[in-house]
Amino acid sequence: MENYYKVLEVEQSATKKEIKKSYYRLAKLYHPDHNKDDATAAEKFKLVGEAYRVLSDDAARANYDRELAEGPKKTAPGQPKTKQTATPGAARKPKAPGASAAQVDFQNLAQNFAAFYGFNPKTKEVTNEDKLGTYVPKEKKKNPLDMTDMFERFMGIK
Secondary structure, three states: OOOHHHHOOOOOOOOHHHHHHHHHHHHHHHOOOOOOOOHHHHHHHHHHHHHHHHHHOHHHHHHHHHHHHHOOOOOOOOOOOOOOOOOOOOOOOOOOOOOOHHHOOOOOHHHHHHHHHOEEOOOOEEOOHHHHOOOOOOOOOOOOOOOHHHHHHHHOOO
């Protein structure tokens, strides 16, 4: 497992500000635009980005620190080593309600739209007022995406 603290050239006790400062310095140093045709620099740039992504997120950093303290997992003799599918230190975040990228049903986009925005464009029905934000419709059937009033006020016509 790669030591992200060494990648970012900071101590394990580094603050978020120190981590960010080191990340910006190293990202600039290894950026592909500054290192054309240098595969090593491109790999280091990716590694620096991954290290920053993990260490800048409190939950991911705590998980990574725990994994770092435990050390590499040992396998019993004769058992094959399994390849990790998740990035070490990546936080497992709970999924928000609504459609995610993996759950999008392209056959029924209106339902996906309604689940995400709280409004069904086909039936013009408000399905979740909380998702509409500060907009509170005067009528339940009014289309919150209707821009007619704003357009008329802007153009000065009725």
